[in-house]
Amino acid sequence: MLLNRFGDQIFKLVVYLILIMVLLVTFLPFWNILVLSLNSAEDTVRGGVYLWPRVPTLDSYSQILKDSEILNGLWVTVKRTLIGAPLSVLVITMLAYPxxxxxxxxxxxxxxxxxxxMYFGGGLIPYYMVLKALNMIDTFSVFILxxxxxxFYMIIVRTFMEQLxxxxxxxxxxxxxxxxxxxFRIVMPLTTPVLATVGLFQAIGHWNAWFDSYAFTYSSDLKTLQAVLVKILSQFQTGGMVSQTQMLANSAKRNAVSSDTIRMAATMVATLPIILVYPFLQKYFVKGMTLGAVKS
Structure with missing residues (x-):
């Protein structure tokens, strides 16, 4: 009995150590990006900034929020997320129910x-031709419809409904x-937990989407925040011309920002909002485990 209890304690210790390692591996890079985005560019080039900004400043965020392309990309991303995710949940649910x-x-x-x-598709070129035939190229509808x-999400919702x-x-x-x-009055309220889960996944998909904006739109007014971020990162990495991040930094020399801090700040602006949504939906994940029982 004592040996079994000792073995259980060792097992729990190993599990906790593994979880701590996973937490560190996933959280520290994100935290370092946040720290660098809040640190002065002049101090960042010295190196050694890991866990806390040595010279805290919001100059990078100030410069980011002044850029019209980033602000427009943020607006397009917010709009497609607020419209696309609820509509998608409604359509998925209306198909899953029958x-x-x-x-x-x-x-x-x-x-x-x-x-x-789910297993077979026509490929990118036929997909593009279909969108073009439907006059959806370079329109906002290409993000939604x-x-x-x-x-996959429909199967999840359907399986949940089968247990009601x-x-x-x-x-x-x-x-x-x-x-x-x-x-509308019985099934949808009872499936709120799974709908919240699917809605969160769809919202994350819309928020992180960049390829459809990159491949199917040409107007700068339709570029999403993630597409602008990809442009910033790729231009900085190629180095063949003055990158957008460097131009932003050069235009704000008085703010002591650099291309590195601009990139980090842009990454945080594109990442934080969707992360902050999760705590408000977490209760539905827990509630979902208690539904489906029938009193006899």
Missing amino acids: LSRRNLVGRKGWNLYFIFT PSLMNV PHEIEESAKVDGANDLTIF
């Missing part, structure tokens, strides 16, 4: 039809509720 009903005619065939699209449906008590729907039908009433 596919979760056992009395749906051809239910197995419909499920296989959608699953097929193609991402309305995600089959059927007695609730039967009771609602006895009281005269139709399918739309059941869907």
Whole structure:
């Protein structure tokens, strides 16, 4: 008995050490980016800035927030996230609901039809041709409509709905509720935890998306924040011409910023907002484990 207890303590210690290592590996790089973005450029070139800024300053953020391209990219990203994520959740849920009903005619065939699209696609060029034929190239709709449906998330929501008590729907039908009433007033409130999860994933996808802005839009007014950030990082790394970060730094020499601090500040501006959303949705993840039980 004593030996088993000792073994359990050793196992817990090993698990805690592994978790601490994972935390350090994932958190320290992010923290270092934050520290460098808050440190003076003149002091940063000396090196040795890791855990805390030696000469704290907000000059890099001040310069970032003055740049019209970054501000426009932030607005486009916020707009596509606020519009795209809720619409996507609604479309995914409206498809998952009928596919979760056992009395749906051809239910197995419909499920296989959608699953097929997860494994096979036409490729980038046919995809571009379809978007062009639909007049979606270089329009804001190219950010919203193609991402309305995600089959993987639909399967998650469908599986969650299949575990809901059927007695609730039967009771609602006895009281005269139709399918739309059941869907909006019963099913969707009960699936709030999984919808919050899918909504968060979709919001993260929209916030981090840059390729569609890079490949399918030409106007600078439609460039997302991540696309602007990729442009900043790539121009700095190539070094073939004066990078945008260097131009920003040169235009604000009085603020003691550099291309490095500008890049770090731009990275934080593009990363922090979506991270701050998670704590507000965390309760739904915990609540999701307690749903689905039926009292008999």
